[in-house]
Amino acid sequence: MLDIFLFQVLVGIYLGFFLWMISSGLSLIFGVGKIVNFAHGSLYMLGSYFLNTCLIWGFMGVKFGREYYWLSLIVGSLIVMAIGIAIERFLIKPLYYQPPETVILLTFGLAIFFDDFVKFVWGPRYSVGSPPFGFEQTILIFNRPFPIFNFLIIIFGGLTFIFLQFAIKKTRWGMIFRAVSSDREMASALGVNIDKVSFEVFAIGTFLAAFSGGLAAAVRTVMPGMGSSVLLDSFAALIIGGLGSIKGALIGSLIIGLTSSLGVYFFPTFDLPVQFAVVAIILLLRPGGLFK
Amino acid sequence: MGLKDERDETRARADEATWNIAKEVRKHLNEKQREYLDKKFGEDPPEKSRREYLKTAAALAAGFVAGGVVGGAVGWFSKPAEVIEKPPEAVKLPDPIKIGNIAIRSGPWGSYGQFMEMGARLAAEEINATGGILGSKVELDFRDDELSIDTGVKQARYLVEEWGAHCINGVDSSPVAGAIAEIMPELGRNFIITHACIHTITEDTVYRKGYKNTFRIVVPCPYQDSVLLAYMVATWPIKRWAGIHCDEEYGYECWAWFQYYLKKLRPDVEFVENTYSKYGTTDFSPHISKVMAAEPEAIHTTLWAGEAVMCCKQAMTWGAFKTLKAWCNCMGAAIDVLEGYGKGGFPQDKLWCSSRGWPFWPNSPQQQDFVKRFKARWGHYPPYSAASTYDAVYAYKAAVEMAKSVDVDKTTEALENMAFPKPSGLGFGGFRKEDHQYLYAVPWGRVYDDPNYEIPVLKDLFVLPAEMYYRYPPFEPAKITP
Numbered sequence: 001m002l003d004i005f006l007f008q009v010l011v012g013i014y015l016g017f018f019l020w021m022i023s024s025g026l027s028l029i030f031g032v033g034k035i036v037n038f039a040h041g042s043l044y045m046l047g048s049y050f051l052n053t054c055l056i057w058g059f060m061g062v063k064f065g066r067e068y069y070w071l072s073l074i075v076g077s078l079i080v081m082a083i084g085i086a087i088e089r090f091l092i093k094p095l096y097y098q099p100p101e102t103v104i105l106l107t108f109g110l111a112i113f114f115d116d117f118v119k120f121v122w123g124p125r126y127s128v129g130s131p132p133f134g135f136e137q138t139i140l141i142f143n144r145p146f147p148i149f150n151f152l153i154i155i156f157g158g159l160t161f162i163f164l165q166f167a168i169k170k171t172r173w174g175m176i177f178r179a180v181s182s183d184r185e186m187a188s189a190l191g192v193n194i195d196k197v198s199f200e201v202f203a204i205g206t207f208l209a210a211f212s213g214g215l216a217a218a219v220r221t222v223m224p225g226m227g228s229s230v231l232l233d234s235f236a237a238l239i240i241g242g243l244g245s246i247k248g249a250l251i252g253s254l255i256i257g258l259t260s261s262l263g264v265y266f267f268p269t270f271d272l273p274v275q276f277a278v279v280a281i282i283l284l285l286r287p288g289g290l291f292k
Numbered sequence: 293m294g295l296k297d298e299r300d301e302t303r304a305r306a307d308e309a310t311w312n313i314a315k316e317v318r319k320h321l322n323e324k325q326r327e328y329l330d331k332k333f334g335e336d337p338p339e340k341s342r343r344e345y346l347k348t349a350a351a352l353a354a355g356f357v358a359g360g361v362v363g364g365a366v367g368w369f370s371k372p373a374e375v376i377e378k379p380p381e382a383v384k385l386p387d388p389i390k391i392g393n394i395a396i397r398s399g400p401w402g403s404y405g406q407f408m409e410m411g412a413r414l415a416a417e418e419i420n421a422t423g424g425i426l427g428s429k430v431e432l433d434f435r436d437d438e439l440s441i442d443t444g445v446k447q448a449r450y451l452v453e454e455w456g457a458h459c460i461n462g463v464d465s466s467p468v469a470g471a472i473a474e475i476m477p478e479l480g481r482n483f484i485i486t487h488a489c490i491h492t493i494t495e496d497t498v499y500r501k502g503y504k505n506t507f508r509i510v511v512p513c514p515y516q517d518s519v520l521l522a523y524m525v526a527t528w529p530i531k532r533w534a535g536i537h538c539d540e541e542y543g544y545e546c547w548a549w550f551q552y553y554l555k556k557l558r559p560d561v562e563f564v565e566n567t568y569s570k571y572g573t574t575d576f577s578p579h580i581s582k583v584m585a586a587e588p589e590a591i592h593t594t595l596w597a598g599e600a601v602m603c604c605k606q607a608m609t610w611g612a613f614k615t616l617k618a619w620c621n622c623m624g625a626a627i628d629v630l631e632g633y634g635k636g637g638f639p640q641d642k643l644w645c646s647s648r649g650w651p652f653w654p655n656s657p658q659q660q661d662f663v664k665r666f667k668a669r670w671g672h673y674p675p676y677s678a679a680s681t682y683d684a685v686y687a688y689k690a691a692v693e694m695a696k697s698v699d700v701d702k703t704t705e706a707l708e709n710m711a712f713p714k715p716s717g718l719g720f721g722g723f724r725k726e727d728h729q730y731l732y733a734v735p736w737g738r739v740y741d742d743p744n745y746e747i748p749v750l751k752d753l754f755v756l757p758a759e760m761y762y763r764y765p766p767f768e769p770a771k772i773t774p
Contacts, residue, residue, distance in 0.1 A: 220575060264582055
């Protein structure tokens with residue numbers, strides 16, 4: 001029984017790190033611009049679609065082929081990053097000093113637009129991929145098979161956290177990021193180029209969302225609307241962890257992943273209510289989130 | 293699976309099923325058609341001729357027998373046992389006759405709305421090209437119910453009260469279908485269900501509550517996905533079953549009934565674990581790890597569309613098929629699901645699926661012709677919901693022609709009483725009077741890659757006559773406790 005429980009915990013950690021990969025970008029973007037980006041799930045979705053386009057579907061007869069998963073992942077993420085930059089420059093930037101609900105409406109509209117956009121471009125049908133060559137196998141943990149690709153996602157999540165923490169805490173860029181997150185106007189008054197910081201953060205956040213989407217294309221269904229499924233969990237993770245906190249986003253994601261996995265096991269019909277009951281309890285005890 | 297004795301037994305049962313279906317079709321032919329069949333095959337043909345017998349009987353019903361006097365006289369399904377007469381001048385039908393279609397057209401399941409549209413449009417084009425319904429053209433409209441009861445009901449009201457629909461076809465979701473069925477008496481129109489699967493719509497809403505305007509032309513899933521499956525797997529050397537199901541009535545009912553019926557046939561089996569997942573689940577890893585911890589030998593799952601493919605493929609990634617002997621995916625032989633698996637993208641020899649309308653079985657000439665025309669029109673094999681919507685448009689046409697009216701009482705009576713071999717070739721009977729459910733047999737089969745097809749297809753088909761696994765009035769409440 002203990003090994004079943006521990007295995008389920010490991011599954012929860014995998015889910016948590018996958019969610020962290022998606023929500024890290026959302027946290028970065030909120031931290032700098034105080035932007036609640038409802039289109040973040042769409043960027044994740046576009047990451048999946050562009051990965052599949054590079055890998056198997058092709059564009060005007062050009063595709064890399066199944067052997068080039070990692071190249072397709074990078075190229076697809078860069079394409080979506082370019083889309084994210086365009087969104088930030090042309091749509092969001094003019095609204096930085098407008099009431100926050102204006103940006104919320106804009107990003108919500110973008111989410112609806114992208115759902116229909118993918119249907120228009122790629123059709124309404126769905127596609128389910130497979131892990132890339134060399135990562136289809138499993139390893140035994142507690143005498144049960146655990147996919148190597150899922151381990152890789154845990155590793156990617158961990159590396160992303162280490163990289164972001166290092167960048168934010170130990171670099172000059174990170175110092176500027178923290179200053180802008182803390183007090184945007186003061187940072188601007190001190191000569192920080194807010195525009196440039198916002199652009200860079202949005203680019204990184206979009207890249208992370210698209211990269212997660214590319215990873216998801218190997219193990220989850222690529223279909224219109226797939227982004228909205230993860231958006232709710234991402235926001236829950238951010239709220240639990242404390243809006244704008246990178247460490248908080250990771251802890252929040254792990255809590256969501258663990259409650260999901262253990263909820264399915266112990267409370268099968270009530271896994272979702274259990275998950276959000278945990279969210280509610282944390283917010284009652286720490287209204288600003290765990291690391292506000 | 294694959295023991296010779298089991299295969300032989302399955303084949304023998306399939307042959308018997310073929311003969312039973314052929315006998316059923318024969319009942320719906322007129323005297324001259326029966327005479328033709330008996331003269332050609334004898335009253336009890338040998339086994340090897342029985343499939344030919346069924347093809348000929350089906351072709352007669354469709355009017356396709358070349359050179360057959362009676363075949364030519366039957367026409368195209370409007371009145372399979374009688375010649376359609378030119379209506380007298382006094383019959384006045386509205387022109388156009390409007391058929392509204394409600395389906396999910398947005399979000400992850402939006403392709404199902406597209407499938408319904410394909411089926412409806414093909415039928416309407418064919419009907420209009422051959423003179424319409426007693427001279428009146430067919431006009432269609434398509435509305436999105438967003439899988440929401442409120443939206444579905446609103447769309448039904450819009451189609452009838454504002455657009456002027458004479459009949460409504462649809463819907464995907466069982467709760468939405470049930471809600472629409474309950475307002476049909478108020479709206480005074482027929483509602484032909486072409487996808488929604490739960491048995492309670494016909495057993496409760498139509499039979500018990502008496503909402504007689506509603507008909508269902510597609511098989512209710514718990515019958516095929518629990519009862520028929522139990523018959524199939526009763527002979528398998530598998531004792532430990534687990535379930536991964538959708539967290540809605542269909543999932544709960546199918547799992548409960550499957551346990552009940554299989555336990556009756558095989559008291560030695562155990563049901564070791566089960567789990568339910570909500571719509572929109574993006575990762576089934578916790579569900580898969582939960583059930584696999586109980587070490588089942590086979591899985592029964594009611595997940596459908598993209599979730600069915602995702603769960604099975606994730607189970608493959610999790611190494612589940614190193615120990616699993618079978619994965620029984622209810623409604624898995626839907627064209628979109630098989631496309632989602634793709635060639636080589638499923639657990640070889642272990643994936644079993646049911647179909648609510650398999651385009652290659654019973655493989656009658658009329659079905660082959662329908663598949664050919666559908667593929668020529670849409671570049672796609674017909675998904676079952678497309679075929680059922682196609683059939684529904686023709687069913688309404690047949691009812692209006694029989695009733696010579698669009699008055700709902702008359703068309704209801706016509707739908708109840710007419711023999712209606714499906715023009716898609718998927719069924720040869722008609723709607724049951726008691727619950728307005730169309731009776732037709734569907735197969736379970738093993739998925740495999742056939743070089744002749746672009747998508748995985750089924751082999752090792754298991755078919756029983758529908759009468760063997762459909763429920764009957766008075767439809768005692770199924771208080772099943774496994």
